[in-house]
Amino acid sequence: MAKKGGWVTFPFIIAANMGVTFAYGGMVFNLMVYLIQDFNIKKINAAQIFTVVNGCIQTFPLLGAIIADSFLGCYSVIWISSIILSLGTLFLVIIASFSKLKPMKCVKGSDPNLCGTPSSFQLGILYTSLALVAFGVGVKRYNIGPMGASQLNTRKQQTRFFNWYVFTMYLFIGISTISIGYVGGKFGWAWGFAISGAVNILGLAVYLSGTRFYRRSKPQGGSPFVALVRVVVVAIRKRKLSLSEKMEDYCQEPGIDQDIITIPSTFFRFFNRAALKLEGETTPEGLIRNPWRLCTVKEVEDLKSLIKLLPLWSSAILVNVPLIIQYSSTLLQALTMDHHLGSHFQIPPSSINIFVFIGTCSTIFLLDRFILPMWEKLNRRPMTLLQRVAIGHVVDIVCMIVSALVEIKRLNVVKLHNLENKNDSVVPMSVFWLVPGLVLSGIGEGFHIPGNFAFNYQEFPAGLKSTSNGIVGLAIGLAFYIGTALIEYVKKGTNWMPDNINKGRLDNVFWLVGIIGGINFGYFLVCSYLYEYRKVEEEEISGDEDFK
Incomplete structure (x- = not known):
């Protein structure tokens, strides 16, 4: 029998990743615009729903990982979660297709207070659909990582896999955010959601076609x-x-x-x-x-290894808070700004976050092909995963500083043109002023997201490899909830984030998050200095060539 595993499995596994991330970007990253336009939900509330949905997407993977490690294995969990995602997508298509499942649409120029509000039934169907989508995306996406890494035997190969795993994740989120945002605005959200679901099914089909090549780990038979x-x-x-x-x-x-x-x-x-x-x-x-x-001694040492990881894992929660604030707040800014690119073309507001994905993908490509090999050549040793994560911390702090300065500039333009009380008026300032902060956010993610994935996969006990990715997702999910709580606290305790952000001080939110990030970075440095990497015997796959 031919040896299974190796890089031959990469195209099939990465196709599944492309499918789920395309669906994620198409449906979730356009969610705020869809809620505001079709469900007449206020901007700040739509931002909160977006944050909660993303939080669920990041926390559900832990449940999926436990199921994979204990009972079904990654292979089965991936295709089962794909079916659940397809069901949630179908519900969203039905909601977008039938007017009775949505509130009465606002007439342009009318009083927003007179627009129809969604009924409990309409919200119930919507939230059910979003829950299915969140579960399907979260469980599938975060089991693909350990499924792919388990096909490879060395740390170097596994680290490279996680680089390209995150690269394709962000690439297809970016592509789908723009393309589905355009289709939804031009032809209707039913078409946009349907295309998102179809690409996910296509990715699943490619993934299943590679079944004969996969090395499938045996579940533990109990949690x-x-x-x-x-x-x-x-x-x-x-x-x-x-x-x-x-x-x-x-x-x-x-x-x-x-x-x-x-x-x-x-x-x-x-x-x-x-x-x-x-x-x-x-x-x-x-x-x-x-x-x-x-x-057994092994069971004792497995517990100890997890205890040693807890401080570093906790630092990964707060490093993701700037990302959450960036996603939700930037869209609120973009909705008030000039979207023109030239005299005829306008960028959809939901597409502005594409620059985060551009920053992430560019960073991962440069790291994999140029920066990491050059670092290893000059220092005669590779950059450690914790060093990569540390650079991500620093870039995220710089990102918050730049975002605060851009918001100060936007508020000055608002005051100059007396637009404080005109929530629907376009501020004469290009939306591209937001690009530097978004690109920096992407660069930070390019360092710390794949770094954390590879670090946890490397350091977790052998029987908990799926959980290693799920725990990273949990950290990101908790960051979404902390970001939500922070926004709620700011809304209730200050005047920084009213529904009309032209009368607020969003820059103060960025400064606050930047300060929190600085404190967290100091905590991370202490934890990483004290941490000792696990000593693991590595076995090369016979005849397995490195990925080119």
């Missing part, structure tokens, strides 16, 4: 998180026992080669008691009689 809980429980039960210095007193994996025996680390030595063998706890063959009375 690996239960094993982690067992370590805590057993260690507490044996808390009064004295630790031994003899390796034979600790329980190893049954049948393990003595040459690769796991030695209990001194980090969090308390948990070593969980692997301390007592008389009668193992069979003559070395099997554990009751896993709630004795754990």
Whole structure:
């Protein structure tokens, strides 16, 4: 039988990534405009719904990862979530096609307060559709990463895979945001959503066609998180026992080669008691009689590795908050500005975030092809993943500074033309003033997003590889919720973000987030300085050529 896995699987797996990210960009990144135009939802409320949906997309992957690691495996979870995404897309197409499922459309120039508001039934159908889309996108997208990385054997190859995984993710989000935004505005959102769903189905078909090439990992047969809980429980039960210095007193994996025996680390030595063998706890063959009375050293070390990762993971939450603020606030700015590109063409407001994707894709391409090889040549060692993440932190802080300065400029133009009380008037300032902040946001993501994916995949225990990507998604999801809470706090406690942002101080929000980012960066530096990378034996795939 031919050896499975390797770079031959890359086109099939990346096609699935292209399909789901195209659907994500087409439906979710045009969501604010759709809600404002077709559901008569106020701008700030639409921004909040957008943020919550994105938060769900980032938190659902953890559930999908647990299912993949414990029961079904990545392969099955990907195609099942694709079907759920297709169902949610179908609902959105139906909503966009029938007027009874939407409130009465506003007449241009009429009082916004007189427009129809969506009924509870209409909102219920809408939210159900969005929940299905969020679940399908989140679970599928974040299982594709570990599915692809598991086809490769070395850290270098896996890191390169995550570079191109994130590259295609952002590339197709950008393409779909513009193309579906144009189709939705020109021909109707039913067509836009239908095209998004069709591309996802096409990507699924390509993914399934590569089934014979995939190396499919076997699920654990029970939640690996239960094993982690067992370590805590057993260690507490044996808390009064004295630790031994003899390796034979600790329980190893049954049948393990003595040459690769796991030695209990001194980090969090308390948990070593969980692997301390007592008389009668193992069979003559070395099997554990009751896993709630004795754990293996490997299980103990798996728990410790996750505990060591927690501080760095927590820093990844706040590094994503600028991204969330950028996505929602920039669109509010863009809706008030001049969208013309030349005398005849106008850029759809929802398409302005394309510059984030351009910044991310350009950064990843330059990193993979030029910057990282040059760094390795000059320093005689590769750039570490945590160094990449650190650069992302710094760029995000600079992004907030630039965004604050641009907003100050926009508010000065508003005052100059007495537009403070004219929410629907176009501020005579090009929307392209927003580009520098958006590109910087993309550059920051190009460093820290694939860096965090590869770092977590590399450092997580072998049985939790799907969860490694899900935990990154969870950090981004929590960032969306923190961003939402921050916006709500600002709205209630200050006058910085009224529905008419021409009367607000959005620049102060950017300054605030920049300060939070600076504090978080200091925390990250301390955590990364204290962190020790796992020592993992690497095995090259025989005959597997590097990706060109």
